[in-house]
Amino acid sequence: MKVQWTKFIGVLLLYLLFLLWVKSWWGLLVVPFIYDVYITKKIRWQWWKDSEGPVKFIMSWVDAIVFALVAVYFIHIFFFQNFVIPSSSLEKSLLTGDYLFVSKVSYGPRIPQTPLTMPMTQHTLPLFNCKSYIEYPHWDYRRVKGLGNVKLNDIVVFNYPAGDSILTEEAYANDYYAMCYGFGEDIYRQVNPDAPTVYDLNTVQQYGYFSNIYQLGRNYIANNPVQFGNIDSRPTDRRENYVKRCVGLPGQTLQIKEKIVYLDGKANKEPDNVQYTYLIKLKNMSMVDFLDMRYDDMRKELGITNEDVQSLSRLRGYDVDAHYILNDSILQQFDGYLPLTKHAASELKRRGVVSAIRMVTDKDIYSGTLYPQNAVTGWTRDNYGPVWIPKKGESVHLSMSNIAIYERPIKVYEGNQLEVRNGQIYINGKLADSYTFKLDYYWMMGDNRHNSADSRYWGFVPEDHVVGKPIFIWWSSDPDRGGFGGIRWGRLFNIVDNIK
Numbered sequence: 001m002k003v004q005w006t007k008f009i010g011v012l013l014l015y016l017l018f019l020l021w022v023k024s025w026w027g028l029l030v031v032p033f034i035y036d037v038y039i040t041k042k043i044r045w046q047w048w049k050d051s052e053g054p055v056k057f058i059m060s061w062v063d064a065i066v067f068a069l070v071a072v073y074f075i076h077i078f079f080f081q082n083f084v085i086p087s088s089s090l091e092k093s094l095l096t097g098d099y100l101f102v103s104k105v106s107y108g109p110r111i112p113q114t115p116l117t118m119p120m121t122q123h124t125l126p127l128f129n130c131k132s133y134i135e136y137p138h139w140d141y142r143r144v145k146g147l148g149n150v151k152l153n154d155i156v157v158f159n160y161p162a163g164d165s166i167l168t169e170e171a172y173a174n175d176y177y178a179m180c181y182g183f184g185e186d187i188y189r190q191v192n193p194d195a196p197t198v199y200d201l202n203t204v205q206q207y208g209y210f211s212n213i214y215q216l217g218r219n220y221i222a223n224n225p226v227q228f229g230n231i232d233s234r235p236t237d238r239r240e241n242y243v244k245r246c247v248g249l250p251g252q253t254l255q256i257k258e259k260i261v262y263l264d265g266k267a268n269k270e271p272d273n274v275q276y277t278y279l280i281k282l283k284n285m286s287m288v289d290f291l292d293m294r295y296d297d298m299r300k301e302l303g304i305t306n307e308d309v310q311s312l313s314r315l316r317g318y319d320v321d322a323h324y325i326l327n328d329s330i331l332q333q334f335d336g337y338l339p340l341t342k343h344a345a346s347e348l349k350r351r352g353v354v355s356a357i358r359m360v361t362d363k364d365i366y367s368g369t370l371y372p373q374n375a376v377t378g379w380t381r382d383n384y385g386p387v388w389i390p391k392k393g394e395s396v397h398l399s400m401s402n403i404a405i406y407e408r409p410i411k412v413y414e415g416n417q418l419e420v421r422n423g424q425i426y427i428n429g430k431l432a433d434s435y436t437f438k439l440d441y442y443w444m445m446g447d448n449r450h451n452s453a454d455s456r457y458w459g460f461v462p463e464d465h466v467v468g469k470p471i472f473i474w475w476s477s478d479p480d481r482g483g484f485g486g487i488r489w490g491r492l493f494n495i496v497d498n499i500k
Helices: 002-024 025-038 054-078 176-191 205-220 292-303 305-312 329-333 342-350 403-413
Strands: 082-083 098-103 153-160 166-169 231-233 242-250 253-256 260-263 273-283 338-342 354-359 384-389 395-397 418-421 424-427 435-436 439-445 466-476
Touching: 002 025, 054 082, 153 439, 166 176, 176 205, 205 231, 205 403, 242 260, 253 403, 292 342, 305 338, 338 342, 338 418, 342 354, 342 403, 403 418
Parallel strands: none
Antiparallel strands: 082 098, 098 466, 153 242, 153 466, 166 231, 242 439, 253 260, 253 384, 273 338, 273 354, 395 435, 418 424
């Protein structure tokens, strides 16, 4: 009996320390059951062990599976989770095929907002292709105290902020807002071919114009469910996981000038392996030649992937078809473009692989619609802002010149009603010329600066979207190379904090 009391006291102390950490005293209701398991044993928790035949066999498996699922759920929510780098947006700092150990404790784990979910899934149940979570109950955001806060230049895993509204057709799932504005503008121009351009409108008229085309695009998508699926929503903790580098903290004023990020007027250090897109002219070879095995060792050494090489064809293909070319002369001077580090670009030139090479500029190729999508700013991916990053407890003056920037945090992330009537801003039905934020916000960008969907395109990351901090790379496999040759042995167990 002494052994049982010792076990009970040990388990109880650990459980009470956990409740103290998460500040959830409802958990005390479980204490009598823990007492029963170890001391009184009134409830027959493993009744099936006295059974015979298939009941005992089946229930032993059910017991093991349920225990495993509960343990995984608990660890996944409060301590750590696995994350695999799915795209090249952080190259060459983190690579496609890197598997990360992501700590929830570093910034403090979130109490789950949708607690009834299948462990090891984000939002969709494999095979069945249905939601892997139940939307009710839905708890308000609360974060348990962690070891620290997000710091400047940290690499951070977070939920995709623009993933609140999605399309159920997987191919378009995360493109909802861009599609609404894109389709809406096309429809508006077809119906009103002689209407003035948005650049000829004042700020009040521009706000009305973008509200109109958004609704036109939304209606078009809603009326074509066979092609696009249905319009649906996802709670914060069920949105897609993204990983980027934090380049702006709450309360800082961020501006990008000629590709360099400035914070409060001071240049922020670029990542060591930052990538930009370079226009190149191959020397006496084609793209197919460059993919040949003769150049495999060189591509591997310089970190040039098959995906990178295949992007060479976009210049004369997709970019021409989409009317993205702003400088026609590049079509005569270059074969295409590649994302490269400064070192890789100089090596291609030195080794005679290219006869001409230079970095892409804003005046060469259109880089897409930036945040905010419902305003005319004149900003580009290389020259952006200035924009003040909202900080909890601090206020911003609101006007028609900046309402598009702060509308989404106020309305979507902090749950207020916001509308513009006759050029005046109303929040929760009251005339407003300022707003005090309830959350901290961050600015996230990829190290592959010309090939990253990041805050330049979808805006601020609220604190309640922060998932955790990658600690180390526990596995890394090159998608371009199979077998043992594809294992990146030199990356295994690299500490992410050391990737500056």
